[in-house]
Amino acid sequence: MLDFIIGKFNFWFYVILMAVGLFAMLAKRNLVKKLIGMNIFQTAIILFYVSIGVKKGNVHVPIIVGGHGHEGELIQAADYLNPLPHVLMLTAIVVSIATTGVALAIIIMIYRRYNTLNEDEIIEIRQKQLEAEV
Template identity: 65%
Template sequence: MDFIIAKYNYWIYIILMMIGFYAMIAKSNLIKKIIGMNIFQTAIILFFVSMAYKKGGATLPILTNADMHGEHAIQVAQYLNPLPHVLMLTAIVVSIATLGVALAIAIMMYRKYHTLEEDEILKAIK
């Protein structure tokens, strides 16, 4: 029971990742594939951000006024880990860039083949 309580958050992130992965493989509509890619990316980012979390009274990674004037020493366990937040801030913006390029390619394919279904596009290519 302790094991389940300690790990169930990871399992929910893995379930989210599986949903996105299944949509990328099995769905034949191109927009559905792109939605699956978005879900996959968000699950990975969620996993990274959750590694920054510290149980037991840790606050946001923002210094208060008393800390800024050096009234007492800064305890490391008092603040959340700021490093994964920074890395994932970059990853969210990059995920929007990939979403834009993928949608542009999908619009191009619709202009050429007049369908978004993968099997019909394969039939038209042959």
């Protein structure tokens, strides 16, 4: 049991990091704080996927040794890290930047209309507006 906990300690860290991000998204009242929590959450998931491709022992990064001018040599795939999660998560990082940009644009629009970034105050002002309309 202790071996199970200590041997896979990095996975416990990913779970804690993901919980920190989820807590910030749910419990914080400021909209920018929620966005920071979303960033942490995304990074924790990307970290989990990249860590799947890691191998222990004497392995190279995914660049072929003697790749230039040594075509005859035999290449063992077991000697290299798995590059597939890296490439997929590269896309995920760029998508997360785009999501953050759109979210910040929406936050600026909300601030112009309600003059606050606190979620409770925004809901209060919105309810008052709805009552005034009725």
